Amino acid sequence: PLSKPAQTQIYQIRFESVELFVNEGFKLSKYKYRNRSAATAAEIRIGIPASVLSENPDFYLDFFFRLLSRMIHFVLLISRQGKVRLTKWYSPYSQKERTKVIRELGGVILNRGPKLCNFVDWRGFKVVYKRYASLYFCMCIDQDDNELEVLEIIHHFVEILDRYFGSVCELDLIFNFHKAYYILDELLLAGELQESSKKTVARLIAAQDSLVETAKEQASSISNIIAQATK
Amino acid sequence: MNPFSSGTRLRDMIRAIRSCKTAAEERAVVRKECAAIRAAISENDQDYRHRNLAKLMFIHMLGYPTHFGQMECLKLIASSGFPEKRIGYLGLMLLLDERQEVLMLVTNSLKQDLNHSNQYIIGLALCALGNICSAEMARDLAPEVERLLQFRDPNIRKKAALCSIRIIKKVPDLAENFINPAASLLREKHHGVLITGVQLCTDLCKVSSEALEYFREKCTEGLVKTLKDMANSPYAPEYDIAGITDPFLHIRLLKLLRILGQGDADASDCMNDILAQVATKIESNKNAGNAILYECVGTIMSIEDNGGLRVLAINILGRFLSNRDNNIRYVALNMLMKAITVDAQAVQRHRATILECVKDSDASIRKKALDLVYLLVNESNVKPLTKELIESLEASDQEFKGVLTAKICSLVEKFSPEKIWYIDQMLKVLSEAGNFVKDEVWHALIVVISNASDLHGYSVRALYRAFQTSTEQETLVRVAVWCIGEYGDMLVNNVGMLDIEEPITVTESDAVDALEVSIKRLNSDLTTKAMALIALLKLSSRFPSCSE
Numbered sequence: 001p002l003s004k005p006a007q008t009q010i011y012q013i014r015f016e017s018v019e020l021f022v023n024e025g026f027k028l029s030k031y032k033y034r035n036r037s038a039a040t041a042a043e044i045r046i047g048i049p050a051s052v053l054s055e056n057p058d059f060y061l062d063f064f065f066r067l068l069s070r071m072i073h074f075v076l077l078i079s080r081q082g083k084v085r086l087t088k089w090y091s092p093y094s095q096k097e098r099t100k101v102i103r104e105l106g107g108v109i110l111n112r113g114p115k116l117c118n119f120v121d122w123r124g125f126k127v128v129y130k131r132y133a134s135l136y137f138c139m140c141i142d143q144d145d146n147e148l149e150v151l152e153i154i155h156h157f158v159e160i161l162d163r164y165f166g167s168v169c170e171l172d173l174i175f176n177f178h179k180a181y182y183i184l185d186e187l188l189l190a191g192e193l194q195e196s197s198k199k200t201v202a203r204l205i206a207a208q209d210s211l212v213e214t215a216k217e218q219a220s221s222i223s224n225i226i227a228q229a230t231k
Numbered sequence: 232m233n234p235f236s237s238g239t240r241l242r243d244m245i246r247a248i249r250s251c252k253t254a255a256e257e258r259a260v261v262r263k264e265c266a267a268i269r270a271a272i273s274e275n276d277q278d279y280r281h282r283n284l285a286k287l288m289f290i291h292m293l294g295y296p297t298h299f300g301q302m303e304c305l306k307l308i309a310s311s312g313f314p315e316k317r318i319g320y321l322g323l324m325l326l327l328d329e330r331q332e333v334l335m336l337v338t339n340s341l342k343q344d345l346n347h348s349n350q351y352i353i354g355l356a357l358c359a360l361g362n363i364c365s366a367e368m369a370r371d372l373a374p375e376v377e378r379l380l381q382f383r384d385p386n387i388r389k390k391a392a393l394c395s396i397r398i399i400k401k402v403p404d405l406a407e408n409f410i411n412p413a414a415s416l417l418r419e420k421h422h423g424v425l426i427t428g429v430q431l432c433t434d435l436c437k438v439s440s441e442a443l444e445y446f447r448e449k450c451t452e453g454l455v456k457t458l459k460d461m462a463n464s465p466y467a468p469e470y471d472i473a474g475i476t477d478p479f480l481h482i483r484l485l486k487l488l489r490i491l492g493q494g495d496a497d498a499s500d501c502m503n504d505i506l507a508q509v510a511t512k513i514e515s516n517k518n519a520g521n522a523i524l525y526e527c528v529g530t531i532m533s534i535e536d537n538g539g540l541r542v543l544a545i546n547i548l549g550r551f552l553s554n555r556d557n558n559i560r561y562v563a564l565n566m567l568m569k570a571i572t573v574d575a576q577a578v579q580r581h582r583a584t585i586l587e588c589v590k591d592s593d594a595s596i597r598k599k600a601l602d603l604v605y606l607l608v609n610e611s612n613v614k615p616l617t618k619e620l621i622e623s624l625e626a627s628d629q630e631f632k633g634v635l636t637a638k639i640c641s642l643v644e645k646f647s648p649e650k651i652w653y654i655d656q657m658l659k660v661l662s663e664a665g666n667f668v669k670d671e672v673w674h675a676l677i678v679v680i681s682n683a684s685d686l687h688g689y690s691v692r693a694l695y696r697a698f699q700t701s702t703e704q705e706t707l708v709r710v711a712v713w714c715i716g717e718y719g720d721m722l723v724n725n726v727g728m729l730d731i732e733e734p735i736t737v738t739e740s741d742a743v744d745a746l747e748v749s750i751k752r753l754n755s756d757l758t759t760k761a762m763a764l765i766a767l768l769k770l771s772s773r774f775p776s777c778s779e
Contacts, residue, residue, distance in 0.1 A: 117557035148522035189393040190361040196479040
């Protein structure tokens, strides 16, 4: 078992497999994850002393989850002025951490010149970003993930938004942010791609929108008005 | 009375906030809205609950605290109507994170909704669970999700598949339960179900070796066939991107095949043909095609060796490396770093192009290229590589200079074949970027020089020459000053001349002047001045004529 790892060091270590256990009988669920897409599958056990872990067990659990999961960790849409238009978090990040991430990453991405590649190495992760008009679409993935595919996923999302709103612009996403989220939720789930057909996504959203419309109509139907008046 | 139309509408609040000219104004508007919402909450207002939550979500995105609205999410989720549940679940995912205890209270609603007669409500529940559940919730609701993997509607099956991924990540012990249902998903035709099913199998393999063995034995052939069908598929407008049918499915299949083929000769054999087909037939003029090729190369590199395939893969990387598109070059560099463990020689052949990338205008590419070069250095190529890197040093910007200098110094120290070469390289680095050289590094240089007695004369003369031209590099000045102090007599009398050297005339007073200049120059710090003074002291005993 190792002694307490320094916080900055952890971000640079690559694990093949991590078994997080607790010394001295502290109550915490065991977390085991084996990552086999590297050339060799070595197993490393990280023991964190109970005293350290008890200060903030959630931090370590969250941390290793983020480190070892190959997925989209979060999605961020920011304007050129750094205003947040949409955030979706698929890995565990506390509210405080989220604010910090947005500020830091926003700074890095908004400072990138126009002709550079769409990838930025950030804190051991990789962030894929693409600018569409006044908005930057950013997705944070693992170092070993396929960044070209994530570019396609971003484009997939933008095209679906475009079809839904009819030539989407930033204002659409501001005033109808909840609809943008509904669409994202049909596209990604648990940080993975859910549907490769734009037509299917559009159909699902339309069906649900129409359920809402129907409910509105029912609510304003005459029988309801009468029922209210006679209450 | 239409509960959706009166009061401050969401749209109006957003407009009001956007028209604020100062932060204080915005805070005032937000405070007013929050007060109204709080009042509505405490009065248990039914009518505007939906709209109020939407407003709260917007306010939350601006960065204001909205924890008082968390229970509203729960109430909306517990309502019977679809619109309420839709916004309730969205609010839950936005305003809460899994660490909040309030989340546990949703478990019961989730359980009911996972059994709802309206499939869209099942979908909402699966989505929330898959994005935000804690380990306890995952454990509680896993049986429901498992059941939904066989639901009649494919859109639910695909959501259940992804939700299962979160469950097995949170509670790896449950993985075994999902193996069989996941395998069934692989036999489906619906693309959404296939994509998510393949992804579930991939993640199962990472968490459970039992799963890996099962899929490897039972599913490899089927997956190869599915990929073949995709690759040979005629035009399908619904899934077509840049002339390829469903690149996303291609990529996910390649990822799973990679895991199944790794370390297993039979499984690797099974997939050789389709990998070759994909590697040769996919067009690489659009990003989608390149994304597939990139994944294909990754798979080829990871599975058991088939000479022909590896050559194909390295060739693709070579093409990528000379592509004008920055993204492609970045990706190539990334993949080459992994290819080194598999076929170092092949990667060495691309050294020239990689070195070009160290001078690229894109910081991301420069950094990756430098990392790659560092991995490529060995005893036989250290000299030409260092030469190239030092040339890049001259062209690079301040930010990159630091990183590049550190890497060059490290390489030179690790691999230098002769002392004289080491001294030469260090001198070049000091002249170009002395200010970025760390203390340990120039200290080490001084130690090497002092231990190489046959090179004392050479060193001091070379340093003297360098000092004439590059006085702005502090570290160079220090090393030069030290040398002149130690070996000033050799400098003046041309002692220990090597064949390669040109003669140089330095008088005693020249040497002393050099030291004086070091003391007087504007940017000399205390260390430099002190060293120069000590050097003068040493010289004063050897050059009696100049003792004034």
